[in-house]
Amino acid sequence: MRVNGRHFETIWINNQHPAVVQIIDQRLLPFAFQTEDICTVTEMYTAIRDMHLRGAPLIGAAGAFGMYLAMVNAAGDKPEKQYITDMAGYLKSARPTAVNLAWAVDKLAHDLRNTSSREAAVETARRGALAITAIERENCLKIGQHGVRLIEALSQKKKGDTVHILTHCNAGWLACIDYGTATAPIYLAHDQGIKVHVWVDETRPRNQGARLTAWELSQHGVPCTVIADNTGGHLMQQGRVDMVIVGSDRASPYGDICNKIGTYLKALAARDNNIPFYAALPSSTFDWNLSEGAVETPIEERNGDEVRFIEGLYEGRTCSVDIVAPGVPVANYAFDITPARLVTGIITERGIVNADKKSIFTLFPENLNPVNE
Amino acid sequence: MRVNGRHFETIWINNQHPAVVQIIDQRLLPFAFQTEDICTVTEMYTAIRDMHLRGAPLIGAAGAFGMYLAMVNAAGDKPEKQYITDMAGYLKSARPTAVNLAWAVDKLAHDLRNTSSREAAVETARRGALAITAIERENCLKIGQHGVRLIEALSQKKKGDTVHILTHCNAGWLACIDYGTATAPIYLAHDQGIKVHVWVDETRPRNQGARLTAWELSQHGVPCTVIADNTGGHLMQQGRVDMVIVGSDRASPYGDICNKIGTYLKALAARDNNIPFYAALPSSTFDWNLSEGAVETPIEERNGDEVRFIEGLYEGRTCSVDIVAPGVPVANYAFDITPARLVTGIITERGIVNADKKSIFTLFPENLNPVNE
Numbered sequence: 001m002r003v004n005g006r007h008f009e010t011i012w013i014n015n016q017h018p019a020v021v022q023i024i025d026q027r028l029l030p031f032a033f034q035t036e037d038i039c040t041v042t043e044m045y046t047a048i049r050d051m052h053l054r055g056a057p058l059i060g061a062a063g064a065f066g067m068y069l070a071m072v073n074a075a076g077d078k079p080e081k082q083y084i085t086d087m088a089g090y091l092k093s094a095r096p097t098a099v100n101l102a103w104a105v106d107k108l109a110h111d112l113r114n115t116s117s118r119e120a121a122v123e124t125a126r127r128g129a130l131a132i133t134a135i136e137r138e139n140c141l142k143i144g145q146h147g148v149r150l151i152e153a154l155s156q157k158k159k160g161d162t163v164h165i166l167t168h169c170n171a172g173w174l175a176c177i178d179y180g181t182a183t184a185p186i187y188l189a190h191d192q193g194i195k196v197h198v199w200v201d202e203t204r205p206r207n208q209g210a211r212l213t214a215w216e217l218s219q220h221g222v223p224c225t226v227i228a229d230n231t232g233g234h235l236m237q238q239g240r241v242d243m244v245i246v247g248s249d250r251a252s253p254y255g256d257i258c259n260k261i262g263t264y265l266k267a268l269a270a271r272d273n274n275i276p277f278y279a280a281l282p283s284s285t286f287d288w289n290l291s292e293g294a295v296e297t298p299i300e301e302r303n304g305d306e307v308r309f310i311e312g313l314y315e316g317r318t319c320s321v322d323i324v325a326p327g328v329p330v331a332n333y334a335f336d337i338t339p340a341r342l343v344t345g346i347i348t349e350r351g352i353v354n355a356d357k358k359s360i361f362t363l364f365p366e367n368l369n370p371v372n373e
Numbered sequence: 374m375r376v377n378g379r380h381f382e383t384i385w386i387n388n389q390h391p392a393v394v395q396i397i398d399q400r401l402l403p404f405a406f407q408t409e410d411i412c413t414v415t416e417m418y419t420a421i422r423d424m425h426l427r428g429a430p431l432i433g434a435a436g437a438f439g440m441y442l443a444m445v446n447a448a449g450d451k452p453e454k455q456y457i458t459d460m461a462g463y464l465k466s467a468r469p470t471a472v473n474l475a476w477a478v479d480k481l482a483h484d485l486r487n488t489s490s491r492e493a494a495v496e497t498a499r500r501g502a503l504a505i506t507a508i509e510r511e512n513c514l515k516i517g518q519h520g521v522r523l524i525e526a527l528s529q530k531k532k533g534d535t536v537h538i539l540t541h542c543n544a545g546w547l548a549c550i551d552y553g554t555a556t557a558p559i560y561l562a563h564d565q566g567i568k569v570h571v572w573v574d575e576t577r578p579r580n581q582g583a584r585l586t587a588w589e590l591s592q593h594g595v596p597c598t599v600i601a602d603n604t605g606g607h608l609m610q611q612g613r614v615d616m617v618i619v620g621s622d623r624a625s626p627y628g629d630i631c632n633k634i635g636t637y638l639k640a641l642a643a644r645d646n647n648i649p650f651y652a653a654l655p656s657s658t659f660d661w662n663l664s665e666g667a668v669e670t671p672i673e674e675r676n677g678d679e680v681r682f683i684e685g686l687y688e689g690r691t692c693s694v695d696i697v698a699p700g701v702p703v704a705n706y707a708f709d710i711t712p713a714r715l716v717t718g719i720i721t722e723r724g725i726v727n728a729d730k731k732s733i734f735t736l737f738p739e740n741l742n743p744v745n746e
Contacts, residue, residue, distance in 0.1 A: 269638060
């Protein structure tokens with residue numbers, strides 16, 4: 001998508017210097033746009049661990065590029081098997097619970113064990129990392145192509161009037177390689193000339209909406225407005241929201257959606273006001289062994305300081321201010337589960353599917369197994 | 374209620390210096406507790422306009438004490454009728470939409486027109502202002518006495534285990550004279566030794582929950598935890614909320630509740646999880662002429678800077694930081710309406726009533742009139 005009028009993805013190999021991987025340092029957004037040169041596996045480890053980049057698909061790709069840098073910088077004629085294993089283990093430990101990271105790093109490690117020279121290993125890793133980014137990019141594009149039909153239909157129903165879409169958190173291109181998941185249908189609609197406007201939940205406590213989603217949408221020229229998370233229900237009551245699209249961190253094969261805390265409240269309001277509520281996700285987000293209600297999903301409880309302190313711009317520099325009454329405890333749950341009954345449909349790379357087990361396994365039959373059958 | 378172990382109300386006449394009214398400067402809370410001496414009607418006007426104090430009942434009382442100061446500082450033997458009218462108009466203009474302010478100031482102005490000397494006027498104003506605070510205090514206490522029975526019942530049902538109550542915004546004693554509305558049943562339960570714990574919504578954008586409610590509850594010793602507004606639905610799904618109590622800015626005789634933006638989302642989640650949802654309000658909050666759904670209620674759209682900037686403590690002083698992507702528009706709606714169908718009951722000074730017209734007019738029959746009949 002566009003930044004200052006130029007096309008960017010979230011991670012790439014430097015054109016002139018193939019030993020340098022570049023990323024956007026997302027910690028500085030939206031107050032500064034800065035790319036970062038990553039030259040060693042240690043620098044990639046740090047970038048992943050300290051969240052210079054975030055978002056499941058992007059973390060996976062970053063892990064793959066980390067393996068590429070490990071090969072570029074390997075000593076000797078041919079990388080030792082032990083070195084490959086060590087580097088993979090090191091990279092995976094940067095975000096130990098990130099499924100995409102482990103999957104991508106293990107895939108490259110597996111392919112690299114059969115290479116016969118350093119040059120071959122570098123080329124295998126380069127192709128492997130580019131293949132992973134290509135798949136992620138393609139999945140998001142397909143999600144966009146399926147999802148844009150929903151926006152087209154709403155636009156027609158409104159005789160070309162602006163379609164107002166509410167989203168929560170950042171399931172945008174910054175979390176992926178390009179397009180994003182929840183944002184992909186929106187970008188495609190905008191690029192096709194359909195009038196869209198996005199209500200962006202600021203998404204407390206980490207404010208990914210106000211910081212990232214609002215930034216990336218407006219950089220690409222998509223009209224959007226930031227609102228406090230409390231506001232969506234009122235806007236829906238007033239008929240000012242035509243649809244809701246969110247991303248997902250994990251989905252059950254029954255259609256339950258685990259996503260950023262607060263998503264469930266918006267799904268309830270959408271249902272109460274007969275507004276369609278969609279989750280957009282690549283099928284890799286499904287946890288095929290989850291039970292109905294996604295009840296096994298562990299809900300991460302994070303440090304209360306993420307609620308107590310908020311980062312913003314003050315006199316030209318970012319600083320963190322304390323916004324909670326001193327001495328009062330704070331609780332910080334990161335996700336909630338929106339039950340399938342509140343989900344109008346799920347937008348995947350294979351098409352849009354109803355949020356029920358039968359429909360989902362009809363679209364993804366290869367994932368039926370003795371556990372979830 | 375208690376502050377640093379001492380009992381405080383929100384406004385009072387100084388014991389030693391009857392020409393001085395004192396208030397708590399709420400702008401500094403929770404980072405500093407400071408009382409302010411108000412000696413002139415101009416100082417009271419500023420305190421009301423610039424929100425040194427806020428909350429409908431407290432603003433009304435402040436207006437009455439403003440008239441008292443006007444009499445204390447009046448020139449001549451006896452305050453002129455024109456002077457009384459001018460002072461009343463001046464005070465009312467500090468917050469022109471505050472119904473309680475106009476009511477209290479007009480009541481004192483009416484009583485003062487018949488006084489024969491400056492001394493008599495001062496005494497009339499003093500008694501009038503104290504009577505208004507006494508009524509407000511008494512109404513909150515009665516709300517507490519009725520509401521505490523709900524908490525007692527939950528405590529018994531849980532065999533003495535902690536009762537978890539979620540509240541939104543500040544409907545606490547800081548908004549009233551003492552006890553508060555939503556908080557009155559909680560303070561009374563706590564003082565009776567019932568184990569209670571309050572989930573305090575931080576209440577973006579102005580964070581009255583994180584700043585004021587959390588502060589006043591913890592000063593009085595009531596256990597509480599601040600959460601992002603997004604969190605309540607998840608906690609309810611997990612069975613960690615036993616009831617919701619909120620205040621109200623305006624209620625319809627059909628039982629619809631206009632309150633701080635985001636209240637509606639919590640009411641939806643409470644209903645979805647079979648959790649009782651109560652509004653606590655003095656009957657003066659009813660707008661007896663509102664239609665079903667409170668549809669005539671104007672929803673104030675406030676300056677977007679209240680969303681864009683947030684005030685907190687940084688290196689020992691308060692400062693405002695910008696937390697939204699530069700150049701992106703922001704919308705700021707202050708209230709929403711929770712429809713009566715989501716309200717379990719309304720806690721008033723006369724008792725707890727179902728959220729329907731028949732029940733409400735049975736409790737307040739004197740308000741039936743040709744418009745709402």
